[in-house]
Amino acid sequence: SAVISQKPSRDICQRGTSLTIQCQVDSQVTMMFWYRQQPGQSLTLIATANQGSEATYESGFVIDKFPISRPNLTFSTLTVSNMSPEDSSIYLCSVATRDTANQPQHFGDGTRLSIL
């Protein structure tokens, strides 16, 4: 299975600032996904990161707030821009596996983000 490294693992930020989260995979993958998990809640898909094209955002999420880069098949970044306390969440990266029927996605360990 793919090994996913997500950085930073946690951070505390001031409101109005931006933070970029990195997701590195040890093998080439077609699709990468970014999720937000608010405290005590389920995972909500922010966007699908596509290599060589713009990310595909889910309803309620916009590129200006959550710009995503996908420069190659092993790496992606998510930026949380102009942060407010409502952005305090866990942000998870995942990758589509080749064995989708058995396990569609592998997940990183997440970034716990707190906004003061």
Place this chain on the structure above:
Amino acid sequence: AQTVTQSQPEMSVQEAETVTLSCTYDTSENNYYLFWYKQPPSRQMILVIRQEAYKQQNATENRFSVNFQKAAKSFSLKISDSQLGDTAMYFCAFFTYNQGGKLIFGQGTELSVKP
């Protein structure tokens, strides 16, 4: 559009006892997969068990088993001989090839195993 519903926000069970977590879903697809994920405080998403919709036999993985009722669109998880390490959030998830590789998650059930 597919939806997944977990109606039990919190559950608790005594160590060594059995607990069942509920999940229902809605879809017009005929070929799909269902999963239970465990998320301990470490935040890792751990796949617990999977079920293929075209298989009538319920999946089993050691102490974990499912009760899959396709007609009722129900997919419950039974944990036998509960252990303290089973304490976690549990998410039911739906996958079909027609939704761009996306997983659809339920709201989650927070399970506490008490000594």
